[in-house]
Amino acid sequence: MVKIAFNKIEKKWQDKWESQKTFEVKESKKPKLYILEQFPYPSGSGLHIGHSFVYTIGDIYTRFKKMQGFNVLHPMGFDSLGLPAENAAIKEKTHPKKYTDNSVKYFSKQQKALGLSYDWSRMFWTHDPNYYKWDQWIFLKMFEKGLAYKKESPVNYCSKCDTVLANEQVHNGKCWRHEDTNVEIKHLSQWYLKITDYADELANFETIKGWPDLIKKLQKNWIGKSYGSEILFKINGEDWPIFTTRPDTIYGVTFMVVSAQHPKLMDLVSEEQKKEVEKFVKKLSSVSEEEIDKLEKEGVFTGAYAINPVNDEKIPVYAGNFVLADYGSGMVMAVPAHDQRDFEFAKKYKIPVKEVISGGDIKKQAYTNDGKLINSDKFDGSENRQAIGDIIKFLNKKKLGKKTINFRLRDWLVSRQRYWGTPIPIVNCDNCGAMPVPEKDLPVELPEKVKFGEGNPLETNESWVKTKCPKCGGEGRRETDTMDTFVNSSWYHLRFCDSDNKKKIFDPKKANYWCPIDLYIGGKEHACMHDIYIRFYHKFLRDLGLVNTDEPAEKLFVQGMVHGADGNKMSKSLGNVVDPMEIIKKYGADSLRLFLISQASPDSDFSWNDKGVQASNKFLNKIIDYFNDVKIGKSSKKIESKINKTIKQITQDIENIKYNLGIIKLRQLFESLESEISKKDAESFLKMLSIFCPHLSEELFEKLNNKTLISDSKWPEVNESKINEKLEKVEESIDRTVSDIMNILKIIKEKQNKDGKKIFIYVTPMEIEFYDEKDISNRVGKPVEIFAVNDKSKYDPENISKKAKFGKPGIFVA
RNA sequence: GCGAGGGUUGCAGAGUGGUCAAAUGCGCAGGACUUAAGAUCCUGUGGCUUAGUGCCUUCGUAGGUUCGACUCCUACCCCUCGCACCA
Secondary structure, three states: OOOOOHHHHHHHHHHHHHHOOOOOOOOOOOOEEEEEEOOOOOOOOOOOHHHHHHHHHHHHHHHHHHHOOOEEEOOOOEOOOOHHHHHHHHHHOOOHHHHHHHHHHHHHHHHHHOOOOOOHHHOOEOOOHHHHHHHHHHHHHHHHOOOEEEEEEEEEEEOOOOEEEOHHHEEOOEEOOOOOOEOEEEEEEEEEEOHHHHHHHHOOOHHHOEOOHHHHHHHHHHHOEEEEEEEEEEEOOEEEEEEEOOHHHHHHOOEEEEEOOOOOHHHHOOOOOHHHHHHHHHHOOOOOHHHHHHOOOOEEEEEEEEEOOOOOOEEEEEEEOOOOOOOOOOEEEEOOOOOHHHHHHHHHHOOOOOOOEOOOOOOOOOOOOOOEEOOOHHHOOOEHHHHHHHHHHHHHHOOOEEEEEEEOOOOEEOEEOOOOOEEOOEEEEOOOEEEEOOHHHOOOOOOOOOOOOOOOHHHHOHHHHEEEOOOOOOEEEEOOOEEOHHHHHHOHHHHHHHOOOOOOOOOHHHHHHHOOEOEEEEOHHHOOOHHHHHHHHHHHHHHOOOOOOOOOEOEEEEOOOEEOOOOOEOOHHHOOOOOHHHHHHHHOHHHHHHHHHHOOOOOOOEEOOHHHHHHHHHHHHHHHHHHHHOEEOOOOHHHHHHHHHHHHHHHHHHHOOOHHHHHHHHHHHHHHOOOEEOHHHHHHHHHHHHOOOHHHHHHHHHHOOOOOOHHHOOOOOOOHHHOOHHHHHHHHHHHHHHHHHHHHHHHHHHHHOOOOOOEEEEEOOOOHHHOOHHHHHHHHOOOEEEEEOOOOOOOOOOOHHHHOEOOEOEEEEO
16 A cells, blocks of 8 residues: 655645646637636635635636636735734734735745645735735726715724724724723714715626626615605705605604714704713714614704705704714604604604504504505695605705615725725825825835824824825825725736736736636625625726726625534634644645535535544545556446546536535545546546545546646546446446345344345346346345346245346345 | 525435435444454444335424425524625
């Protein structure tokens, strides 16, 4: 027995793929394919099992398609700007750049240990100024087109850190570093990207037919296109627009609610109510919608009154904790009789409830069904659905209302008051305002010398902040906000097409050759954010004429989550985390890869299972043993049939990314392999195995005296004429016969306390050539004799051969 | 709270209208090999029954549709993901 040390051969083949540039590609006449897994944030703790899983899924598909003759682009890079590097700077006093560079090194080393088929020559990281230069360039293009603009909006703020906090840094309303400090709300003027200009196009899913329904549903609800009306209410002589889908209930409005986080809230508040409103606002901390929904609905009277445009009624305005400042106009009209949330609020603050749609009983709860209007002046008696249009027409004439489409999707707030992100290329000048940095001055590089831990780090480097206004040449100050790191990952798929380009963001010719991504693989947690942002950016770059496709990806594949062995999400606190590197060390990368994709369907969640990896490892060891002993010569008809059938099935399974089912077929094929097979069949088996377990397959392929790489070889083709269904049927009946014999043996042991000594089998003459005495004897553990039913010399004391049928031989146990 | 997905036999998981007591792997049991253990191989693995048969119960819980449901519908319970400054 020649044992193979997995770790040794893995290194050997990884080095060969690298030195032979096996997976490096360039544009060619061959049909192209672009396969991309969402690139990772290189966290300091290294690769986790979920990473190994996604990369393996993409790797298998890449190797498969390459062998089928496609020109496959499969790149990898690092989304390396982000909060963890900055947190490390604060907590561990390392510089984010140093922290990140180390992480990237560590991370890519671990990725290589998995034997992934990347074109590493295209690798980049987003904290490289050569990359984020183009983030800035896109920002300037958006600014030029009015898609980047400034607006005031609320943020979480810790007075002790003197810093804006991420949601993640807020724990139960307190700062992550100062448990005794309440997080406050502060309003800052911040940069937004006008993604809503693309909302309508993003809400069209015809262009992404290859995406899973679940993602399309999530995006649809997230974008939330709704048809309604905008109605103007006057408050202190000023117009306040509100959005509603129910203008039919406008006569039932008994109060208004403005978001407690609304930047103009204090303008409304009367002197008498000021103290109370301030107290109320101070209590609020988070800007998260999730929190808002879970909160008890509370409010406080502002002292202001709005005028209902249909009847000039005076309506009290409340500040509420459940209205979003960013959605619509940050104010809603409340109709307690016909909206449950408004109803509960009205009961709580003893606000009148006015019924305007008949048909319900509004004493205990709101009536939300249809009916005829009442208490609605001239609209009394009309059906409420009908009234929606009529009331809008009426308001439209007075220029106080109009039909409108509203999106739940909000503009993208990209400003971050943090260091480790792309600097926003703007110079603020007292005379000229916010001026774009000229293209020739890009990139605006992050200064290395800054202080962490208090305030916005960029503001601590005065010499960086101070600059000249690009327009008037006077004194200017650089924008110290950096961009949300989601910006970096919104167009990286295009940079991969031409990652070395020093002059342009990318060469459109190259991008148009490779795009769209044919298979994009990622997690469902990105459905509403990244997966929408990347579509938005792609469309924007299309409108600049840089790409000629409407969508970044033809097909999206959403992989499942790997849970801990206890079924829970892997987490340090639960102690159920599995480190892929330890598994590789112990069992080899091939075993890990095989386990990850054979355990469950790649698109469904599954739980880690130590025994499962061992089983994969065991399977590979059996394969090694087999190839040590096998005689390369001629294959039997049975094996030829099996091999070809397996090729046919497995090709389909891989195409459908049902790798788990493919592995089962490969295992079944392996179980039936015989001690002698042809070189071609042996190679076909290895080729099918190679996309899952590339290292071992290369090694065994080499042992078959091949000088070339299995990774460069051709995917086996099906020879339909070799597939023999009759053979397969016979095999099934042999299995059934063995099982029947075992059953009979069991029964006579139990009933008659008799041990069967010898088995006699009577088979039809047509089948007898397939029945092998030694094989069956081996399986049932008793001597076996097989006769044809028409054999005159057979031993058959009970005349059982008479009962034998095709596919069901007679059995006599002596 | 809202939106999306899911709950299958001891475990991990296949299976979306009949061919399902339900693939495959693990675990467990019996047998072969071995001085023995391990590895490997064979067989079995819901219950009862039977010389290879037949019957009963099961796919989160409770109902419903259907000649027939793990698969379709309704309600409820539980789990996972997302909710806009984590990536």
